[in-house]
Amino acid sequence: MGMTKTENTSSAVKQKKNILQWFNSLTDTNKLLLITIVAFVLMYVSAMIFEGKGFLKPQALCNILINNAALIITACGMSVVMITGGIDISVGGVVALVSMICAVYLDLHGGNVVVALLIALGVGLAFGLIQGFLVAYLEIQPFIVTLAGMFFARGLITIIHSEPFDVKNEAFVALKDTRIEIPFIGSFNNRGVFMPVYINIGVIVALVIVVLLFVLLRWSKIGRHFYAVGGNAQSALMLGINVKRTRFLSHIICGLLAGIGGFVYVLYVGSGSPSNALGMEMNAIASSIIGGTMLTGGVGNIIGTLFGVLSLSTIKDIVASAGLTDPWWTGITIAAMLCLFLIIQSVVISGKRKK
Amino acid sequence: MEKKTNILKKFVGNQLFIPLVALLLLIIFNLINDPSFFVITILKTKEGFPVLSGSLISIIDFGSELAILAIGMTIVTAATGGQDISVGAVIAISGSTMLRVLCGTNPQPDKLLAPIFVAFLVGALAAMLCGAFNGLLVAQFKIQPMVATLILYTAGRSIAAWINENRLPIIGEPSFGYIGNFLPGVPIPTPVFIAIACMIIIALVQKFTNLKLFTQAVGINEESSRLNGINPKFMKFMSFVILGLFVSVAALIKVTRISTITYSVIAKDIEMDAILAVALGGNKLSGGKYNIWASILGAYVIQFLTTTLYKLQVRSDALPAYKAVVVILLVIISAPAVRDKFAQITKKIKAKKAVNGGV
The missing domain is CATH 1.10.3470 (ABC transporter involved in vitamin B12 uptake, BtuC)
Structure with missing residues (x-):
């Protein structure tokens, strides 16, 4: 009896050791990604157990995706810049600017949806090009450049149009209300009728972008360059990587994605308003960080960013359904979560360095 | 002559140079645009005390x-x-x-x-x-x-x-x-x-x-x-x-x-x-x-810039756009990369002048 007990404990210790060893053998990127996914699953499952009802329906997860499609796209762009070692805090402003320009064009000028999309891409690209040039080639601090970009975008919005209004363009509204049902997944409503879950076009765009970026970062040359430059710009330069061009490209990608994000955003809210996408840059940065992207650069994963957005949104829902409806609780919980993940990151990374 | 350029160089190199130049530009702009910007008047408060007022x-x-x-x-x-x-x-x-x-x-x-x-x-x-x-x-x-x-x-x-x-x-x-x-x-x-x-x-x-x-x-x-x-x-x-x-x-x-x-x-x-x-x-x-x-x-x-923009009837929520442009211009001017380039160009011009002068 005594023998087996000690054997048991020793094997348990061994197993624990193995897990620890396996965890330590992971790269920083995978370590942080693992933490993020585990945290999200834990959070969602506990929400299912304790809050029940809403969270048990598969549509709840889809609603999170629908509500945050624009944020996912924008946060992906932010992650690319952060992996390269920079930051872009203009994305919220660009999303808002693009959504306002598209709304004005579609509603007040009776424009075409395709042209609106091209405008969105153009505006995003313009921001990416200018900011990228200033950051990469003139070597001005990214924080300052994109801060000015944010100021500029936010100011420009009120110059273009200062009152909130709904977009009534027919083709646009039809596109906005398009629901894509996923067969076989769903729940039964009160009358016992099967209701398949649905998503909208924004979600599809967001997921496609996540996959594309994942492939780009994982297997393309330029994707590896982003990590190299973010990890150590000096050694990247010595390896023959064009550091300036890589930084430039990361900002262009971020700008383009912010443009697409702006279009998806206006497709979701269906109105132009100066208060659109307020504070989105902070949500994007928070999502990236929660998703395991480090601001020092070189570490990060797009899948993590996706889970970062989902975690952020889930915690908001949990707080709301737990009865903490006072407006300040959302801000405080997001901040607390951000703080927690930052400390986890710091501990995980510095723990490795000490060895 | 040499001493003069030295003083100039010292001044340009000083940290206070950029903000002072920016201030000077703003002052000149306001002088041209509306000299009443610099008028200081005396108002009376509710309690009847005289207080200074003006931009x-x-x-x-x-x-x-x-x-x-x-x-x-x-x-x-x-x-x-x-x-x-x-x-x-x-x-x-x-x-x-x-x-x-x-x-x-x-x-x-x-x-x-x-x-x-x-x-x-x-x-x-x-x-x-x-x-x-x-x-x-x-x-x-x-x-x-x-x-x-x-x-x-x-x-x-x-x-x-x-x-x-x-x-x-x-x-x-x-x-x-x-x-x-x-x-x-x-x-x-x-x-x-x-x-x-x-x-x-x-x-x-x-x-x-x-x-x-x-x-x-x-x-x-x-x-x-x-x-x-x-x-x-x-x-x-x-x-x-x-x-x-x-x-x-x-x-x-x-x-x-x-x-x-x-x-x-x-x-x-x-x-x-x-x-x-x-x-x-x-x-x-x-x-x-x-x-x-x-x-x-x-x-x-x-603050001078903000007040100037207000004087130009810029709406308060559009203010950041103008500020951003000014800020970007300022950081471009003070960026080391731009300064180096500028120094190179002036050097080239000087060298050319020296050659021409020699002939």
């Missing part, structure tokens, strides 16, 4: 908070190589705390529950605690300052609303308003005196303590400063606590200006202005050497 007065008046913040921001920038983007939110927290101490749970008290000085001390304590929180994250957990302060940036205004449970306390006591407006019988706005007091204090601190030397040392090379017996963690931590103190002074001015508080609007975007003041002053945003007077001058130049 210039409003610049030094409303520039006070920014100048005070710029002092603290410069120290944080120097020591940590990052900036604190939570100052606006911490102003809301500190201001909210002061009003909570003064009013308790009654939004419109007939009598203040505590002396204003005590309220200020409690507010200062709150702001310094926020600073300590930021400092702990930066110094102990080695999180980049911009990210660490992002936490309070997102939560600060919510916390401020929570402190007063979203009430909007209004203080009727006239002596409270003296701090943010005018003392009876004094024609110059009180915030100006507070800003000057802060400047004198920081000047004395720099003169008699090692604060400047140590923060610069930590900012330039953390490892070597540690080997020389400075505790870099402590210096970084302290720089945030010091910033907290200055933030609370700015909060006091902000709250007493209007004798109430609006959680989402108070000191909005001031963190951006404060960082710009530091950058405009020619201080490296990546830390190290600094010149506090250049930052302070930068703060007033930014």
Whole structure:
């Protein structure tokens, strides 16, 4: 009896050791990604157990995706810049600017949806090009450049149009209300009728972008360059990587994605308003960080960013359904979560360095 | 001749050069556009005291908070190589705390529950605690300052609303308003005196303590400063606590200006202005050497720009767009890459001239 007990404990210790060893053998990127996914699953499952009802329906997860499609796209762009070692805090402003320009064009000028999309891409690209040039080639601090970009975008919005209004363009509204049902997944409503879950076009765009970026970062040359430059710009330069061009490209990608994000955003809210996408840059940065992207650069994963957005949104829902409806609780919980993940990151990374 | 160019070079190389040139440009622009910008008139307050009024007065008046913040921001920038983007939110927290101490749970008290000085001390304590929180994250957990302060940036205004449970306390006591407006019988706005007091204090601190030397040392090379017996963690931590103190002074001015508080609007975007003041002053945003007077001058130049834009009938919410353009132009001019290029071109021209002269 005594023998087996000690054997048991020793094997348990061994197993624990193995897990620890396996965890330590992971790269920083995978370590942080693992933490993020585990945290999200834990959070969602506990929400299912304790809050029940809403969270048990598969549509709840889809609603999170629908509500945050624009944020996912924008946060992906932010992650690319952060992996390269920079930051872009203009994305919220660009999303808002693009959504306002598209709304004005579609509603007040009776424009075409395709042209609106091209405008969105153009505006995003313009921001990416200018900011990228200033950051990469003139070597001005990214924080300052994109801060000015944010100021500029936010100011420009009120110059273009200062009152909130709904977009009534027919083709646009039809596109906005398009629901894509996923067969076989769903729940039964009160009358016992099967209701398949649905998503909208924004979600599809967001997921496609996540996959594309994942492939780009994982297997393309330029994707590896982003990590190299973010990890150590000096050694990247010595390896023959064009550091300036890589930084430039990361900002262009971020700008383009912010443009697409702006279009998806206006497709979701269906109105132009100066208060659109307020504070989105902070949500994007928070999502990236929660998703395991480090601001020092070189570490990060797009899948993590996706889970970062989902975690952020889930915690908001949990707080709301737990009865903490006072407006300040959302801000405080997001901040607390951000703080927690930052400390986890710091501990995980510095723990490795000490060895 | 040579001496002359030397003096010119020294002046161009000086940190105060960029903010002074910016100031000069703004002054010239305003002289051409509308010379009445510089007129100072004497108005009478409700109580019948004569007070100064005019655009210039409003610049030094409303520039006070920014100048005070710029002092603290410069120290944080120097020591940590990052900036604190939570100052606006911490102003809301500190201001909210002061009003909570003064009013308790009654939004419109007939009598203040505590002396204003005590309220200020409690507010200062709150702001310094926020600073300590930021400092702990930066110094102990080695999180980049911009990210660490992002936490309070997102939560600060919510916390401020929570402190007063979203009430909007209004203080009727006239002596409270003296701090943010005018003392009876004094024609110059009180915030100006507070800003000057802060400047004198920081000047004395720099003169008699090692604060400047140590923060610069930590900012330039953390490892070597540690080997020389400075505790870099402590210096970084302290720089945030010091910033907290200055933030609370700015909060006091902000709250007493209007004798109430609006959680989402108070000191909005001031963190951006404060960082710009530091950058405009020619201080490296990546830390190290600094010149506090250049930052302070930068703060007033930014306030000058804001007031100029207001005079041009720019709507307050469109203001950031114009500011951004100016800021981008400024950073492009002061970017090392651009300066090098410029120096090369002037050298080439000089060389050409020399060749031509030789022939």
